[in-house]
Amino acid sequence: MATQQQIIANRENAQASTGPVTPAGKFTVSKNAMRHGLTATSIDQFPAHIQDQFLDFRETLAADFNPGSTHENLLFEQYAFAQFLLVRAQAVHATALEQTLANPGDNHAFNQLSRVQRYIRGLERSAVQALALLHQSYADRCAAVDVQDLVTHTHNSPVVIPAAAPMSRLLNSANFQTSTKDSALRITYVEQGRLSRESRLS
Numbered sequence: 001m002a003t004q005q006q007i008i009a010n011r012e013n014a015q016a017s018t019g020p021v022t023p024a025g026k027f028t029v030s031k032n033a034m035r036h037g038l039t040a041t042s043i044d045q046f047p048a049h050i051q052d053q054f055l056d057f058r059e060t061l062a063a064d065f066n067p068g069s070t071h072e073n074l075l076f077e078q079y080a081f082a083q084f085l086l087v088r089a090q091a092v093h094a095t096a097l098e099q100t101l102a103n104p105g106d107n108h109a110f111n112q113l114s115r116v117q118r119y120i121r122g123l124e125r126s127a128v129q130a131l132a133l134l135h136q137s138y139a140d141r142c143a144a145v146d147v148q149d150l151v152t153h154t155h156n157s158p159v160v161i162p163a164a165a166p167m168s169r170l171l172n173s174a175n176f177q178t179s180t181k182d183s184a185l186r187i188t189y190v191e192q193g194r195l196s197r198e199s200r201l202s
Helices: 005-013 023-035 048-065 068-101 107-154 169-171 180-201
Strands: none
Touching: 048 068, 068 107, 107 169
C-alpha cells in the first residue's frame, strides 16, 4: 500500500506531465483530447474529472510497483499513462464496434473502428516497452544494492555503484560469469577507472 507521502508525490509527478508548449500546439492537441483523448500526450489535456480518474488509477498502480528511483518513476509514469489510455481506448472500441455492427454499410463507423484499433495497438506497444524497461530497472537496482554491499563491506572500496547502472546485465554477461565476489572486484575496478577519468576531465 502506498504511504500518504508517496500518494502526494505521485500526484505531483502526474501534474508535472508535459505536453505541447506553444499556444497552437496546445489548441491542436486539446481538440484530440475533447474527441476521444486517445492521442493525448499529457493528463492536462483532459477535463478535471478524467484527471481525477487517472490519478486514482495511477495511485492503484503505484501501490503495486512502488518505483524506487527517479529513473523508475519516469518509466512508471510512461507505463501508467499508456495503460490509462488503453483502458479508455478499449471503451471507445466497444462503442465503435457496436456502431459498426449496427450499421454494416457505414464507412464512417468502420473507419472509426479501424482507427481505434490502431490506437490500441500503439498503446499496447508503449505499455509493454515501458513495463519491460521498468522491470529491467528494478533488476539493475537490486543487483546494484548487492554489489554495493560487497564493494563496501567485503572489499572496503569507496566506489559508489550508481542505482541506475546496468548491474544485472553486467553480472549476467559472458565476461562476468565468475563468482559474485570476483564480479564485484571487476565492477569496482571498472567504476574506479571511470570515476578517475571523469575527475581528470572536470
